[in-house]
Amino acid sequence: MRSAEDLFLDALLPQLGVMPDDVVIPPGDDCAALRWGPDRLLLLTVDQVIGDRHFRRSGPGAATPEQAGRKLLARNLSDIAAMGGKPLFALLAVALGPPEDISWLERFHNGLLELARAWHVALIGGDLARAPQDMVSSLTLLGEAPANRVLHRTGARPGDQFFATGEFGQSYPTGHHLTFTPRLREGAWLAEQRLAHAMMDVSDGLALDAARLCRAGNVALRLDLNAIPVRTPQTTLAQALGDGEDYELIFAVLPGEAARLKAEWPFPETRLTRLGEFQPPTATGLRLADAAGNPLPERLLKGFDHLA
């Protein structure tokens, strides 16, 4: 249950060498973090949106340029949300293909800037170029978080309850991947209330990302498959586990805090679901099991792989 991207990063990360003292959270989490004043961190993340990979450029189901620009920022906002942070600044790189002209770019910017204004993100830099064929854009997002409340991927412990926001599966056919609201409010509240103590966002599929959360904490997880909220009545469990692009938060909650979490959850429009319980690591290294402790059937595990 490891993606080619994970394996590549496993090989790359040790090559990066010793990190400077200013780097409080090194590469491998949703964001890296630098010291930024005595009790504040500067969060940093980068994500791409590629034509005909993350959105359709033309034909039926094509995204508007505004939607493509919005998605690029929204993906990055989701990474800041996953740390319990607040977004601040963005730098944008765009490579336009031959079909995309300046008016396409203006609309792309408009979609991005509308979401930026909603979250008070300032675009402070950019680069623009032509690509021979594709449309490729990347955005580096900076945010802040209090140093003593930032949420890492590490920290889940056996006995912790496994929670998730929202619904899963079929993000592409439903258009969710173009319209989702990044869980910034929810993430910041969970950090502020100290209710989550390990968190990440789900971009590559619930199963794959839950396994990453397990790996970061060296724990296993029993997933209550019947409890997983699906996006539509037609969405299958395999789709909910594997489709990706959900941009929901998954997190670990102390067993004694689960009741308070449910009682005080202040976001009626955002579903909150307990999806299982973390376990001690297994001798085999298996991370995910069903509620009875049996390995998940292979047919459910088709994790989205960015290098596939």
Place this chain on the structure above:
Amino acid sequence: MRSAEDLFLDALLPQLGVMPDDVVIPPGDDCAALRWGPDRLLLLTVDQVIGDRHFRRSGPGAATPEQAGRKLLARNLSDIAAMGGKPLFALLAVALGPPEDISWLERFHNGLLELARAWHVALIGGDLARAPQDMVSSLTLLGEAPANRVLHRTGARPGDQFFATGEFGQSYPTGHHLTFTPRLREGAWLAEQRLAHAMMDVSDGLALDAARLCRAGNVALRLDLNAIPVRTPQTTLAQALGDGEDYELIFAVLPGEAARLKAEWPFPETRLTRLGEFQPPTATGLRLADAAGNPLPERLLKGFDHLA
């Protein structure tokens, strides 16, 4: 003498709205800058390297993957150099085309990381994806500069002497664009010595970038065309003015400081040349003239345009 990219940015920048107080240098310079402690700035810049645009992917003259990775970081280092800053951290986004495999990517990273180590830059984040056809990479580089010595594009005044490092023209055919040394030492020294008071790097051609430096300071410039150092004996003046990808520094020096600059220049391996003198703005808005004050011949002005 304005590029399509300049005109696009002119339209975009006002849309970005009021910048937060933390943004000390807003978009439009070589780097943006954020306040980072009482007397330190955090510099930020982003640049792309695109296959078959910034390097050849295959065939005669193809760059090695190591050279492509090196170039991506080197371009960004040149932007930090242009502010008199010191590079610190990088975030990398890579979209691999179908021909590029994981071993290509490893070599790309190796080229990038070798240069990163040489300048003590830590790679703190990244994103990896597949593009349908192209190879597109972008890097966001963070650096630092003392708040009271950072060098902007603005600030050139009539009477200032116009200086440049290095040689110009034919960067592509000579391979200079793959092997150049970013002028970090020179930029930091000029800032430290307070010898330059407006500076930028030349990436889009000497004429175009000199015109941008003029525009930022609302001045004009008389260029001593005979003084422009060309990269090879075969390099024409038009190539030196227009080819781009030189990654040299151009800067304004107080008339009374030019002699000290030349006397104390501590980089024997880096040519330093006086290329002209800044003038009051002209009634017509013309920025560049020859040493006699005549407009530069059109045949010499074929500025490299990233949107062409």
